[in-house]
Amino acid sequence: MAIIIVASLLLIAAVGWGVVWNYALQKTVPAEVDAGGIQIGGMPVEEALALLGQYENSLLQRTITIHNEAMKADKKQWTAAELGYIAKFQGAREAIAKLDEGEIWERAVYRYHFQKSYTLTQSWNPAEFDAAVRKQWSWIEKNETKNASRTITDDDKVVYEPHVDAYRLDIGKLTATLDAWVIVKKEQIGKPVEQAFEAELPVAAVHPEVTLEMLKDEGVERKIYEFSTDFRTSAEGRAHNVTVTALALNDWELAPNEVFDYGKLIARAEELYEYREAPVILNGKLVPGIGGGICQVSSTLYNAVLRTGLEIVERRNHSLPVAYLPIGQDATYAGGAINFRFKNTTGKHLIIRTAVEDRKLTVKLFGTMNENERYDIESVTLKTIAPTVQEKSSTRLSPGQKVTVEKGKEGYIVETFRTLVRDGNVVSRDRVSRDTYKSQPTLVEVGAMNNSGAPSPTPAPPSRTAPPLLEDGI
Known part of the structure; x- marks a missing residue:
């Protein structure tokens, strides 16, 4: 009887260990895991990592195109990555990699307690965008204002010379708009995102102290x-x-x-x-x-x-x-x-x-x-x-x-x-x-x-x- 009991216990232990073994050595992401809203639970590890990488890369490769309305052919395009944009599912890769580390029992315990949710960390550098735009169109700001003038000629004619405006890049508002676009909102992660941002170069006219209208008035x-x-x-x-x-x-x-x-x-x-x-x-x-x-x-x-x-x-x-x-x-x-x-x-x-x-x-x-x-x-x-x-x-x-x-x-x-x-x-x-x-x-x-x-x-x-x-x- 004792032998039967021992044999049964050994069998149970062997089956249990087999279960643990199989559980620990799974090549899939634990169930119900999501990364920034992307469901990767149950996916093969390689596929999950590839999916996360592809999504991150798609965000990095989004394009920003700025064009000068005054000159139709004058435009410049950058990727989000070129402007300092970074997107990373924080800790997800490292956590998945650890599924294959340690002894069987450690793996099983780690898998069992695996973190269920990972966030997408995003950042970008508006200063790089500002610098890139100013470098591309630096020539626009190489001018100065000139006051309008009024001349009374020798034959008593009143002659007006128009003022000259200067132009300055006004990037602040555009940067704020781009910031709202480049940083993907939480509820949009995992869904198709707009891959291209296009805007007109923001140029503000700077008027001189004396304009033609002021003089004529x-x-x-x-x-x-x-x-x-x-x-x-x-x-x-x-x-x-x-x-x-x-x-x-x-x-x-x-x-x-x-x-x-x-x-x-x-x-x-x-x-x-x-x-x-x-x-x-x-x-x-x-x-x-x-x-x-x-x-x-x-x-x-x-x-x-x-x-x-x-x-x-x-x-x-x-x-x-x-x-x-x-x-x-x-x-x-x-x-x-x-x-x-x-x-x-x-x-x-x-x-x-x-x-x-x-x-x-x-x-x-x-x-x-x-x-x-x-x-x-x-x-x-x-x-x-x-x-x-x-x-x-x-x-x-x-x-x-x-x-x-x-x-x-x-x-x-x-x-x-x-x-x-x-x-x-x-x-x-x-x-x-x-x-x-x-x-x-x-x-x-x-x-x-x-x-x-x-x-x-x-x-x-x-x-x-x-x-x-x-x-x-x-």
Whole structure:
């Protein structure tokens, strides 16, 4: 009986060992094993390893093609592996290889406890993609921006030169899109994946600080008006002062609603040039001084401004009429006392240009103005003021003798009107100024009387002293 029991146990052991032997020496992957979702359980080991290798390789060989839309034949293709992409079923190969390692019992135990799931580890290097694209199309970034420019030609044409854009590769967004494609999502592993990625080369235009559109939006379309005065009879000093003031004014630009300040122009001219001696107006009389002639520029500019309908903020006439303009149409300047200011009410930018040629000063305004509109200027003398007579006793003359040493000049009260004409029809007529030009007295010398007691000439009443007012000079 004992022998039978022993024999039975040996038989059972032999059968069990045979089972263990067969189990341990299987050439298949243990059941229910998957790699990244790919079912390889029960597959022959070699086939499973080949399947995993083929899948990894298929991911590595996916192609990325970037093309330059501006040049149809300009494109470049890389594999995912060339851009640093790595795909590996982490630990799967090593685990499968260990199925054939160790003693029978160790193999059986290892197989029994075999890990059921393995992940697909993926990574790539966006920096390599960035570098590869920039190397391929480095020539695109070898350019610089250039501002648009506006030129006013000698024949008063406004000419625009377009800006030049620069171009830069804008790879950031493309890299993010490629990242979402190259890294296979977990739920897609084991399924057919898109083998090719294709995209347009991302090129961003870089605009300069000043574009053609920006310049044109400023509205400097054409010459809208010009006005001229001459100074042919002026001495060299005065001619110089007119010229350098005009040079300082040339190319002065005003933004919409900006106020022009003649005082700032004079300050600029003094920085750039040196004014010379020429007659100025001091308390209503012409005397030698520095800067005489600067008001011919302000007066010429004033007439151009009047005839374009701009708003006059501050302006006064000279105390004496000027020879180069009708009364009522001049604009004087006295530092710290009298200024000439106007506002750019065109709604667009305004450029002031000046020209001096053959002792003739021309002020030109460039900007925007309706071509069917014009402004007419009319000055009306309301009153003529007769000069007074001032007598002064003189011992040089015979008693009672009278000699006129300076002839007086009449004064005037003048009103100036601006009329807007549109399509040939009067739209409005507004008074822009009421000016007084004081008369200049006639100066008479009278011989002093002898000692007979005859009355002496009646002296002129003393004039009230007033702070000195220097016009048309600095």
